[in-house]
Amino acid sequence: MRKRLEMVFRRGFLALGLALGLSLAQAEPFQDALHGFGVILPSSYTVRVRDFGLLLGDLEAFLLVRGMPLRTPKEALSPLVQEAQALAGGRGSYYLKEAPGGLLLLGRGLSYLFRLADYMTALSPSARQDPFLLGLTYEVAHLLLPGPKSLLVVSVYLPTDAPREAREKALGVLRSLEFLPPQARVAYRAQTVQDPVLGMEAFTLEVPQGYRLQNGLVPTGASAGAVRQLAYALQGPGVLLRQDLLYARASSLQTGFGGNASTVLGWNGRVGQVAGFLCPTSAQESGQLLANLWSQEEGKAWEVRKVEAGPSLASRVARRLQELRQAEEASMTAGLPFQAQRVRLNLKVQAVSGNLAREAFLEGGVYLFSSPDRIAASSDCDFRARVVLKEGTQRGLDQASPVFNGFLLGVRVQPEWPWLEARRAQQMSDEETRRVLAMIREQENFNTWMRQSWANLLSDQTYVRDPTTGEVFRSYKESFNTGTFWRDPVFGGTVGAVERGGRLEDLLRQGGWRQLEESLSGLPGTWKR
Numbered sequence: 342m343r344k345r346l347e348m349v350f351r352r353g354f355l356a357l358g359l360a361l362g363l364s365l366a367q368a369e370p371f372q373d374a375l376h377g378f379g380v381i382l383p384s385s386y387t388v389r390v391r392d393f394g395l396l397l398g399d400l401e402a403f404l405l406v407r408g409m410p411l412r413t414p415k416e417a418l419s420p421l422v423q424e425a426q427a428l429a430g431g432r433g434s435y436y437l438k439e440a441p442g443g444l445l446l447l448g449r450g451l452s453y454l455f456r457l458a459d460y461m462t463a464l465s466p467s468a469r470q471d472p473f474l475l476g477l478t479y480e481v482a483h484l485l486l487p488g489p490k491s492l493l494v495v496s497v498y499l500p501t502d503a504p505r506e507a508r509e510k511a512l513g514v515l516r517s518l519e520f521l522p523p524q525a526r527v528a529y530r531a532q533t534v535q536d537p538v539l540g541m542e543a544f545t546l547e548v549p550q551g552y553r554l555q556n557g558l559v560p561t562g563a564s565a566g567a568v569r570q571l572a573y574a575l576q577g578p579g580v581l582l583r584q585d586l587l588y589a590r591a592s593s594l595q596t597g598f599g600g601n602a603s604t605v606l607g608w609n610g611r612v613g614q615v616a617g618f619l620c621p622t623s624a625q626e627s628g629q630l631l632a633n634l635w636s637q638e639e640g641k642a643w644e645v646r647k648v649e650a651g652p653s654l655a656s657r658v659a660r661r662l663q664e665l666r667q668a669e670e671a672s673m674t675a676g677l678p679f680q681a682q683r684v685r686l687n688l689k690v691q692a693v694s695g696n697l698a699r700e701a702f703l704e705g706g707v708y709l710f711s712s713p714d715r716i717a718a719s720s721d722c723d724f725r726a727r728v729v730l731k732e733g734t735q736r737g738l739d740q741a742s743p744v745f746n747g748f749l750l751g752v753r754v755q756p757e758w759p760w761l762e763a764r765r766a767q768q769m770s771d772e773e774t775r776r777v778l779a780m781i782r783e784q785e786n787f788n789t790w791m792r793q794s795w796a797n798l799l800s801d802q803t804y805v806r807d808p809t810t811g812e813v814f815r816s817y818k819e820s821f822n823t824g825t826f827w828r829d830p831v832f833g834g835t836v837g838a839v840e841r842g843g844r845l846e847d848l849l850r851q852g853g854w855r856q857l858e859e860s861l862s863g864l865p866g867t868w869k870r
Contacts, residue, residue, distance in 0.1 A: 375751060401657055406518065409492040425446075428448075443486040450480075473661050529747070555573065555574045558571060579733050579734065589606050592722075631703065647690070703728050805835070827855065
């Protein structure tokens with residue numbers, strides 16, 4: 342049955358190829374043993390397994406493979422026509438024709454597919470209003486292939502002006518797509534990640550049979566308002582897949598008399614102090630940082646063999662989205678009284694230790710702030726990164742690669758959790774800001790009190806206040822004198838330097854005189870009797 346479906350699947354692409362062409366260069370085999378498929382994937386393409394189907398693309402081309410209940414042609418085509426009309430704002434056109442093994446539905450005049458792009462990357466707020474993206478016009482080809490019990494729908498979304506190379510690449514990916522035989526698949530169980538702070542489910546992970554999983558939500562920054570993210574370690578027979586969260590906050594001050602620098606380093610929730618200014622702004626520095634951390638973690642040296650940049654942005658849309666993100670980041674630092682620099686990191690690091698190999702994919706960025714000054718120059722660095730690490734012998738990694746791919750594609754976040762976590766982090770940040778401002782105000786009040794108190798003490802001055810009327814007077818008092826001040830209740834005259842507990846104090850109290858409150862600074866909260 343599966344072979345029959347694959348045969349229909351292959352024949353159907355002959356019709357799809359009439360419109361798209363055929364070629365696939367600079368691509369690598371990709372297998373997912375948990376979800377049961379394989380594909381030749383170009384370096385610029387990403388793949389996502391969603392509830393509605395298998396999604397592949399480079400943010401300009403979108404390939405969607407999904408299953409539908411076996412229906413009549415009219416019933417099967419209806420939701421696809423509605424989708425095309427919705428994407429075209431009611432202005433599109435569509436055509437139906439027979440194809441080998443099924444039906445082919447062509448649609449034109451569609452707009453950019455923001456909904457599918459959301460499943461591939463985090464769109465910046467300005468992307469949905471960008472004239473370039475809004476001006477793109479798309480066309481779609483839906484290939485409907487009936488099977489024994491279900492209907493396979495393969496959809497290709499491409500810009501109307503897509504170059505031939507993009508069309509050839511898209512069809513090449515689809516022609517390489519295959520279903521894995523049962524013996525090549527690995528069973529798995531769903532495991533949830535609970536958030537004890539928000540009291541809800543945060544993630545769902547698919548744990549392969551024979552593997553052990555550890556996970557947790559850890560902060561991605563040093564402040565109380567840092568957003569938490571998922572860190573995990575998947576342990577299998579002689580292999581390891583791990584996601585680490587790193588951050589470093591470094592600061593330095595340089596004067597004519599010398600300088601100092603320190604760094605706060607966080608690694609999966611563990612925080613420590615590091616001497617010096619740790620700010621990896623290049624690929625080599627980032628790779629060496631990972632090797633140093635790994636060596637400290639396990640007590641054995643890891644040697645970096647290769648550091649290379651991640652996949653390049655091949656599509657126009659991917660480059661445009663990056664430009665929009667960079668523009669937003671530049672606007673955030675515009676007008677600041679210091680220099681700001683943003684460095685994005687997307688790296689692949691390979692290292693060895695004995696017969697073990699490690700392959701790490703690092704994605705993150707660095708904000709570097711500097712304030713040049715002739716007297717005292719300061720610099721601050723904020724480094725944050727997510728590292729996906731694979732470890733094992735080379736043979737073990739090759740065998741476990743389809744399992745690791747399936748696990749990574751099966752990581753699902755609950756839709757509402759990121760929003761609730763961002764709100765929690767913002768509230769914590771606001772509370773931390775209020776605490777810091779309160780501390781600053783308290784320190785300023787203390788400094789003011791000290792200045793005024795010392796000035797009055799040295800000049801033999803003090804403040805006195807009538808607790809009944811609230812009147813305040815500036816009076817003379819020698820700095821060594823500890824006597825009290827009293828006020829006549831009738832005529833308002835005052836007398837000072839009255840010995841505490843002495844006979845004169847008793848007589849003044851019996852005569853109805855009021856003891857005045859005293860403060861060297863006259864500030865609120867400093868009055869004493």
